Amino acid sequence: MNLLHESRYYSPSTFRIGFGLSMLLVSCAVFACQPKATKDFKGPEAAKINANLLQLETKVRTEGMSLTSAIANTGMVMVDNGLLLDIVTNHLDHSVEKKFRIPGVTIRHLSAKYNRVSVVIDDLSLLSALAKIPEVRTISPEYGARTRVTQ
Secondary structure (H helix, E strand, C coil): CCCCCCCCCHHHHHHHHHHHHHHHHHHHHHHHHCCCCCCCCHHHHHEECCCCHHHHHHHHHHHHCCCCHHHHCCCCCECCCEEEEEEECCCCCCHHHHHHHHHHEEEEECCCCCEEEEEECCCCHHHHHHCCCCCCCEEEECCCCCCCCCC
C-alpha cells in the first residue's frame, strides 16, 4: 500500500512546499535572534568581532553604563579598568605589531607562533579600529582560566 498516493495524505509536492515554508520561517526566526551590529560596526569588520562584545558595546552605548559595570558578572577579564581581548591574526610580524599601536590599546602579549595578540582596551569604540586591521581574523573577550574544584 502506497500511502503517498491516497487522497487523505499530502502529495509529495504539497509536502515539499509546506516543508520549504516552515524552513523559511525557522530561518527568519533564527536570523532575527542574532545580535545586530551597532552603527559603528558594519560590514566585514563586524564579522570579526565576537557577538558578546557587540552586545556589550550596545549595552554601554545605549544605557550609558561604564565599561566596568557592564562587564560585571559576564566572566570577561578586566585589567587596569580595561577589557582584556584575545585577537587571532592571519600572520604576525613586526609590521603587523605596529598596527596594534593605537592610542587606548595596550599590548600585553604577542605570539607569532600562534598568531595571537592579547590587548587591553579602555573604550569599546576601539573594537572598530582593531577590526579594521587587515590581518585580524577574530576579536574575542578573554574569559580567563576555568578551573574545576574536586572534593
